[in-house]
Amino acid sequence: MKLFCPYGTHYQSFGERQSDSPTLVFIHGVGLDLSLWERQVNAFKSTHQVITYDMMGHGLSLNAPANITLETLAQQLHRLIEHLQLEKITLVGFSLGGLVARVFAIKYPQKLHSLSIMNSVFDRSEDLRQGILNRVNEVDKSGPSANIDQALARWFSRNYTQENPHYIAQLKAKVLANHSASYRLCYRLFGEGDNVMKDHLSGIRCPTLVTTGELDPGSTPAMSYALAAKLPFATVSILPNARHMMPVENAHEVNQLLHQFISIHS
Numbered sequence: 537m538k539l540f541c542p543y544g545t546h547y548q549s550f551g552e553r554q555s556d557s558p559t560l561v562f563i564h565g566v567g568l569d570l571s572l573w574e575r576q577v578n579a580f581k582s583t584h585q586v587i588t589y590d591m592m593g594h595g596l597s598l599n600a601p602a603n604i605t606l607e608t609l610a611q612q613l614h615r616l617i618e619h620l621q622l623e624k625i626t627l628v629g630f631s632l633g634g635l636v637a638r639v640f641a642i643k644y645p646q647k648l649h650s651l652s653i654m655n656s657v658f659d660r661s662e663d664l665r666q667g668i669l670n671r672v673n674e675v676d677k678s679g680p681s682a683n684i685d686q687a688l689a690r691w692f693s694r695n696y697t698q699e700n701p702h703y704i705a706q707l708k709a710k711v712l713a714n715h716s717a718s719y720r721l722c723y724r725l726f727g728e729g730d731n732v733m734k735d736h737l738s739g740i741r742c743p744t745l746v747t748t749g750e751l752d753p754g755s756t757p758a759m760s761y762a763l764a765a766k767l768p769f770a771t772v773s774i775l776p777n778a779r780h781m782m783p784v785e786n787a788h789e790v791n792q793l794l795h796q797f798i799s800i801h802s
Contacts, residue, residue, distance in 0.1 A: 541619040544598035545612055546570070547589035549620075551581035557802050558626045558649040559585040561617065563633030565655075566726045567680060567711040567719060569595030572630065575787035576794070584798075587625075589616055591636070593718030600718035606725055606732050610640040617647060626798055628652040630783060631755065632726040641740045642733050650801045652745040652794060655755040655780050657730040658763040664754065665730075672727035679716035684708055690753055691781040703784075730759075737766040743801040744770040747793060749778030749786070771797070 539547050548570060553559060560580055564572040570588035580586050592612050593600030601608070613636065617625055626649050629637025634656025641651050660668065674682040688697065688704060697704055746764045748755045757774045764770035773793055778786045 538596065540596075541616050543612065543615045543619075545589055545592070545616050546596035547587060547616060550577050550586040550588075551584055553585040554583070557584055557798075558624050559587060559620075559622050560798070561587045561589075561613070561622075561625045561627050563589075563591065563613065563627070563629040563636055564594070565631030565633055566722050567594070567714055568707075569710065571710075572783055576628075576783060576791060579787075579791040579795070587616075587620065587622075589613075591633070591722070593715065593722045599715050600721045602717075602721070604721050604725065606635055606639045606729050607643065609636045609725075610643050613640055614644050614647065622647075624649045626650045626652075626801075628654060628794065629656065630654045631656055631780070632722065632729075635726065635729045635732060638737070638740070639733060641742065641744075642736045645739065645741060648742045650743045650745075650798065651740065652747065652797065653763065654790070655748045655752055655782055656759075656763075657726075657755050658759040659734070660730050660759070664756075668727045668754070672724050675720055675723045680712050680714045680719045684711055687711075691779060692785055693751075693777075693779055696785045734766070737763070738768060740767050741769065743797075745773065745793070745797045746770055747773045747775065747782075747790075749775050749780060749782050751777060752780045752782075755780060 562573040569590050573588045577586050590597040591609055592598055627637050634653040641648055744767050746760045748760045760772050764772045775786055775789050782790050
């Protein structure tokens with residue numbers, strides 16, 4: 537069922553709200569939508585209420601305003617959980633969604649039970665920074681079609697790509713179908729936001745899981761360790777042989793990791 541809150545956010549709700557476990561809310565990455573989390577929804581909906589939603593500028597949510605910031609996206613999430621009357625949530629953010637989750641945790645700490653930051657970026661090296669800024673400039677010129685094949689090669693292992701051509705084709709079509717101006721704006725947030733509110737990270741006081749793939753070329757294990765070092769109650773987990781699209785390609789391992797983390801802190 538397609539659900540919308542009064543502020544134009546498209547979301548989906550699965551499972552029943554539990555008195556003894558907080559609702560799980562998942563934030564996707566740039567150019568994607570709430571369908572990224574299908575495997576996590578299936579794993580958790582029998583034991584938790586699960587909320588997925590489209591970030592502004594993605595999927596069926598409103599297009600991104602010209603002045604969009606990561607704080608705008610954090611406010612979108614806050615309005616959604618207020619609409620759903622959720623007192624506290626367990627939040628999982630992937631890639632750009634991890635940046636939004638960090639800002640949300642700083643701006644709205646009273647709303648978080650725990651936090652998971654997955655395959656996200658922090659304090660890029662100069663080489664990685666130059667590489668992403670080059671891609672930002674290419675996206676400014678060409679929109680969602682810029683470097684899509686190279687992106688898919690970064691996101692997935694060669695074996696997964698070869699064994700799942702239908703899914704890869706669907707995902708490519710989804711990225712290409714993005715609203716061009718919104719994609720440009722949100723990709724720039726992803727490209728330039730790795731150190732957003734860096735000096736406020738120590739204010740994130742909830743239990744936090746920071747995780748990425750051993751072979752993720754853009755959201756590296758070194759970034760995860762560096763980010764976790766700034767967070768008072770963080771745990772790091774690096775999935776062996778995993779690349780960027782862990783919620784899809786490594787869904788079983790991701791679900792086990794999230795289940796363990798959530799169980800410990802429930």
